[in-house]
Amino acid sequence: MSVTHTPARGASAPAAEGAAEHGRLHPSWGGGFESLRRQDPEIAGLLLAETERQATGLQLVAAENFTSPAVLATLGSPLTNKYAEGYPGARHHGGCELVDLTERIAAERAKALFGAEHANVQPNSGTAAVLAAYAALLHPGDTVLAMSLRHGGHLTHGSPANFSGRWYDFAAYGLDEDTGLIDYAEVRALARDRMPRAIVCGSMSYPRHPDYAAFREIADEVGAYLVVDAAHPIGLVAGGAAPSPVPYADVVCATTHKVLRGPRGGLILCGARLAERLDRAVFPFTQGGAQMHTVAAKAVAFGEAAAPAFTAYAHQVVANARALAAALAGEGLLIGTGGTDTHLITADAAPLALDGATARGRLAAAGMVLDTCGLAGGSARGLRLGTAAVTTQGMGEAEMARIGALMGAALRGDRREGEVRVEVAELAGRFPPYRSHM
Template sequence: MDYDHVREVDPAVADALSGEVTRQQETLAMIASENHVSRAVLEAQGSALTNKYAEGYPGSRYYAGCEYADEVERLAIDRAKDLWGAEHVNVQPHSGTQANMGVYLAMLDPGDKILSLELNHGGHLSHGHPANFTGKLYEVEQYHVDAETGYIDYDSLEEQAREFEPDIIVSGYSAYPRAVEWERIQDVADDVGAYHLADIAHITGLVAAGVHPSPVGVADFVTGSTHKTIRAGRGGIIMTDEEHAKAIDSAVFPGAQGGPLMHNIAGKAVGFHEAMQPEFEEYAERVVDNAKTLAETFEENGLGVVSGGTDTHLVLVDLRESHPDLTGGEAEEALESVGVVLNANTVPGETRSAFNPSGIRAGTPALTTRGFDEEATAEVGDLISRVVDDHDDDAVLEDVSASVQDLCETFPLYE
């Protein structure tokens, strides 16, 4: 992958871009929210549509010259409707967080109440963290997973909702490895007169492929990211029914943002097309199978896995019992030194700081894109376990690093 035109103009940036390609080729991306898009998506995102302002929506723009922007956005919308079975889709949000913002702005007033999962238990900043706009604009209470089982306690959620009387309940999470009972949460929302927002940012592709239950047609609103398990252009998406279509579109534009990033929407359209092909279902199934294998491998090696396994693309490891003196940050740093890139993460019942928590989170979407099967994923799990066990042993780190490089060469990226 070359950047010849960039190099002619700005060698420093070209060096950084080339370095990033090399870094991705020579490391294993296991951050659960990361993936590798195709060359086709890369081309679409780097297209001339980056030059075009297209404020408004297809057929109703505030600028001239939008015929091809309209065509691309309509393709993205129609393909999203097919993939997820949604009545109405807005593909303009710049990110999953801005998709959530669109729903909040459409349906809530400042001071209204949000009930969502606490960040330390697997929630997301945009669900009501005090540092986020949601925590500043709305009154937020948060529910939890059971610290012993790692599962959401739906009975406790229902009881809390009755006491708190929220205006919206948020489901869908960034570090929860189990399938979500969308209907159960929708029933709670209906009982207390709240809206239900299902944020499927992490599992968008798994839902599209039918390997995870879908909240579309269940929850009042479904938001997601388009670059994690779906491998489309970076950005966000909102799905709802026709009843709320106008409110959602007005909240996104002009409510939350101006001109859409049409080059990103082109990437979404191409990625959605790829996800509509039969092989994408096989990919999504393998993502989950690989994650299950990874969890089993960790447990066989004595690492504690939150909830005892996974139903999704991610595995959350709690280091407190097996390695009480090792923090997630230290494990992350040691693993990055050998070419395995994942992230430190809080765990249910966290006793340390969120900046250096007690767990690590590992995902399989990017490995699966490179072609990893369960055997290769098990090997990665063994390598991670070795580093966690002997994170300060230079000989072990050197040996694991060599094995990681062998895997990178066996499963090349962007040949």
């Protein structure tokens, strides 16, 4: 999917006007953009500039993707006007009959897609989903076992800057420094020693499939809840390209963007036994009225993910990640865990005499956007990248080989930065994220 767009090199009114005159705006914007262009050309210009940035570079941030035009159109729908505190059939505002149907559809589609007994589609983010899970299962001061922040744990896994680290007593398990893999013997030993109320399985930068059965066994041994933070792999699970945590976890928290390719938002899956506790933890405990335009867009995304084309997409995402990891290894980078099972790759640029921040800066200057992350050793930062967005654009293994070569050239500096950027723009231009005109 892609859309031809007019390049916008600034946030100026002329940029917005020129694009509008040529009819090259995103199809979901429609007449709404015309109104914005007239009323607020400064913001209109910024929207166009961001459209150009996304379409002329390589978006390799592991947590990002391109939604479908249908999802974008739903996000800009009149549902954004509706206040809907509460749940279907029990709202605190009138006029919710249609949004009740919308939320029920979203929840039913999520349950069917993931084989869950209960789904809450209201969380505004993955963080909000995890907050609700903790609120439902824990009391302040309870002990929680989660992955070390240095090795890829999320802020909600015990960061002192986050509610999790302030309200709960976190113990951290890490990765084996030689293999970069989870040491399940360490997880079990820590669980026996600390006797946590909950164990969290999940990471921002773990490129392998966790052993959910092993985590379930450890949790049962110490009488802990198992919370799976599946923000990254949930889209692969939907497409059958990753094992599902649903049969093993007490609660699964996830995002609806990333590989799942829906709107930015959160999702909670659980069994019927915990359904009421989780629902109350979302509303009224941690959130107010649901954002119904986002809930509807989640429903659209769940419907799309249930189609055979999404299964093919999810498997291609993994094939592309493996191809890109191999290409980067050929360019001299050290690949975390020796490869990947998912959309996500971690890499160390130290063999090229570069730290993570410097490497990321060189790649960004060449039009390739990605992140840094902690490495298994814990003393340095590496690169974290993913293939969800470029796969949505239609790229395959051949393009991954070229991206790897372009990244190598940018990192080594053996070609002028501008030359690499021109090639990046040429490659991205052949695979625009949205293809239809207004």
